[in-house]
Amino acid sequence: MxxxxxxxxxxxxxxxxxxxxxxxxxxxxxxxxxxxxxxxxxxxxxxxxxxxxxxxxxxxxPMYVQLAFAFDRIKALAPDHPEWKDTEPFKSVLAGDVAGVAASGEKGLVQLIGASHAGMTSDDFTKIASDWIGAAKHPKTGKSYTEMVxxxxxxxxxxxxxxxxxxxxxxxxxxxxxxxxxxxxxxxxxxxxxxxxxxxxxxxxxxxxxxxxxxxxxxxxxxxxxxxxxxxxxxxxxxxxxxxxxxxxxxxxxxxxxxxxxxxxxxxxxxxxxxxxxxxxxxxxxxxxxxxxxxxxxxxxxxxxxxxxxxxxx
The missing domain is CATH 3.40.50.1000 (HAD superfamily/HAD-like)
Structure with missing residues (x-):
């Protein structure tokens, strides 16, 4: 054999x-x-x-997937925070200015994470993140992020x-x-x-x-x-x-x-x-x-x- x-x-x-x-x-x-x-x-x-x-x-x-998630969360929450239009790093997020967000450094990142990832229960966050990853598309390919493994x-x-x-x-x-x-x-x-x-x-x-x-x-x-x-x-x-x-x-x-x-x-x-x-x-x-x-x-x-x-x- x-x-x-x-x-x-x-x-x-x-x-x-x-x-x-x-x-x-x-x-x-x-x-x-x-x-x-x-x-x-x-x-x-x-x-x-x-x-x-x-x-x-x-x-x-062109950016970390979780950063894209944070950007989308900030944009969704922006109507309840009119002050963000004139406050960094939120101003740069709303303008789609990735370089501006990067310029805000670690302090800016902490602010974004605090605003987009906190203030909710773990179950609520899991649902929000799961819904987003199921619907979001990569800006270059138009494919879902989980197809780009x-x-x-x-x-x-x-x-x-x-x-x-x-x-x-x-x-x-x-x-x-x-x-x-x-x-x-x-x-x-x-x-x-x-x-x-x-x-x-x-x-x-x-x-x-x-x-x-x-x-x-x-x-x-x-x-x-x-x-x-x-x-x-x-x-x-x-x-x-x-x-x-x-x-x-x-x-x-x-x-x-x-x-x-x-x-x-x-x-x-x-x-x-x-x-x-x-x-x-x-x-x-x-x-x-x-x-x-x-x-x-x-x-x-x-x-x-x-x-x-x-x-x-x-």
Missing amino acids: LMLSPLVAWADDLPSWNDGATKQSILDFVAAVTSAGGTDYVGPDERVAVFDNDGTLWGEQ YQPMLELVSYLKANDFKVFIVSGGGIEFMRPWTQRVYGIEPENVVGSSIKSRYEMTNGKPAIVRLPEIDFVDDGPGKPVGIYTHIGRHPIAAFGNSDGDFQMLEWTTSRPGRSFGLIVHHDDAEREYAYDRQSHIGRLDKGLDEGPKRGWTIASMKSDWKQVYPQ
Whole structure:
């Protein structure tokens, strides 16, 4: 009887990845850590893989999806806040001036998040976010945002799970914004989502117990915050990490610092025809240090243009 080699069988699990060094690095790593008796074997309980979301699992240009959500929320709430027409950063949001919003810095972002994401119960926010993600369209393609997920990365998530990895999202995006739809879109359970959060408290609302969202930032899960978020929420040291920007640098750095075999991969957005081309000078998903340091540290740089047969699901 004809027997397929493990390599052939595994390769079929990543059909949207072109054959080459990048794909082979993934296959080699998974083979090494899942081969019982091998020197690099890692037991299933310790097979933790962490993925950034924006720019790694789905698109992030021309702005982060959650920022587009915040913009739409501000516009919807504006009739009740006439003062916003002359107050930054709300003035820039209402004018569609992304650069103006960026100029307001962290203080402006906190104001926007407070106005658009707080002052309601957790159940109310989940419904608002779910309704929006179900109806909103990308400004360039006209597709829903959840259609603009990356097919090669969906395959990679499934491939790792099939090899007994526990897969987590670790994102700078809001944990409450992502959890309602990650299982449907990525197959990643809501309890496996780590992200930024705002403060909340338990109280009685209209005679019912509720979690109420407050206009204060609780935790920012970006840059050095990502390893902290992993430690706090997951409690295990990952053996594989996947990102696309310098905001993921510390997550990959910490993951690949563990004793034994580990894996780090950066998605490089270099395909202007099928998606976007950006890296060092981008205000969204800036990739500079990671592009220089990644290869020196043994991380795989995945070229969207060269390594992916297709970008989005068909």
